Amino acid sequence: MRRLExxxxxTGFYDLLPQAKQLAEDLGYDQAEMIEAVCKTSDKFYxxxxxxxxxxxxxxxxxxxxxxxRADILYFRAEKVKK
Numbered sequence: 746m747r748r749l750e751x752x753x754x755x756t757g758f759y760d761l762l763p764q765a766k767q768l769a770e771d772l773g774y775d776q777a778e779m780i781e782a783v784c785k786t787s788d789k790f791y792x793x794x795x796x797x798x799x800x801x802x803x804x805x806x807x808x809x810x811x812x813x814x815r816a817d818i819l820y821f822r823a824e825k826v827k828k
Contacts, residue, residue: 781814
């Protein structure tokens, strides 16, 4: 498995890694959720790039994507248990 830093580097958000780590820690998310969230944030970046403040845009979208990532991971774990 790649390191968290690798995902942030490949998605172009490496400069925001400290902010992302702090957000995730404050909100109680783990590294797997952060990896999924930064990938989802990158997808949104290419669909709807920030028009003004990239840091604020990242914070808002990353928090939203952390919640989505947790839901996705919980769903896939539940599906795995059912099989």
